[in-house]
Amino acid sequence: MPFVSNRTGSLCLLILVVCLAAQNATAVIWVLNPANGRSYAETPVLADWHSGEAMAQSYGGHLATVRSQEENDWLHVNFPDNLWIGLTDENSEGNWQWSSGEPVTFLNWGSNEPNGGTNANHAVINWHPNGQWNDWGNNSTIRALMEIPEPGVLHLLVATAAGAILRRRR
Ligand SMILES: [Ca+2]
Numbered sequence: 001m002p003f004v005s006n007r008t009g010s011l012c013l014l015i016l017v018v019c020l021a022a023q024n025a026t027a028v029i030w031v032l033n034p035a036n037g038r039s040y041a042e043t044p045v046l047a048d049w050h051s052g053e054a055m056a057q058s059y060g061g062h063l064a065t066v067r068s069q070e071e072n073d074w075l076h077v078n079f080p081d082n083l084w085i086g087l088t089d090e091n092s093e094g095n096w097q098w099s100s101g102e103p104v105t106f107l108n109w110g111s112n113e114p115n116g117g118t119n120a121n122h123a124v125i126n127w128h129p130n131g132q133w134n135d136w137g138n139n140s141t142i143r144a145l146m147e148i149p150e151p152g153v154l155h156l157l158v159a160t161a162a163g164a165i166l167r168r169r170r
């Protein structure tokens with residue numbers, strides 16, 4: 001916006017974001033975890049694990065990687081629904097890996113989990129008490145928990161547009 005001040009430009013951008021958010025009830029809202037500097041959001045639509053991971057990648061991230069009990073506790077409080085996270089054993093049954101490629105430093109299965117064998121190759125957070133995980137059906141559709149490695153405010157516009165495109169495709 002070359003003909004307006006930065007302040008006016010920022011205000012216009014803010015109004016645009018608010019209007020888009022109001023028009024689109026499923027806008028992606030990123031929440032920053034101040035402890036690790038990463039931002040998280042639920043997918044705006046139900047998705048199988050692979051679709052959720054693709055949406056997360058479209059914002060420059062992956063499905064959530066959970067690195068510690070502290071991170072799990074924060075996610076459990078801020079995103080209490082049953083949500084896909086990035087953990088998968090689809091490449092090698094029982095060999096759980098993060099879609100982010102990060103090493104597995106923490107596992108938080110619920111009692112008797114994982115129990116789905118080759119029919120369940122992706123993990124869901126909050127299935128069991130205190131945010132513990134379940135391995136769940138490969139073709140199931142729930143919302144997914146996305147993670148990007150930075151504060152996510154500037155992604156709201158992009159996220160809103162991407163959500164609209166994804167919905168139009170369905
Ligand atoms: Ca499995």
Ligand SMILES: [Ca+2]
Pocket residue numbers: 113114115116120134135136
């Ligand atoms: Ca299971």
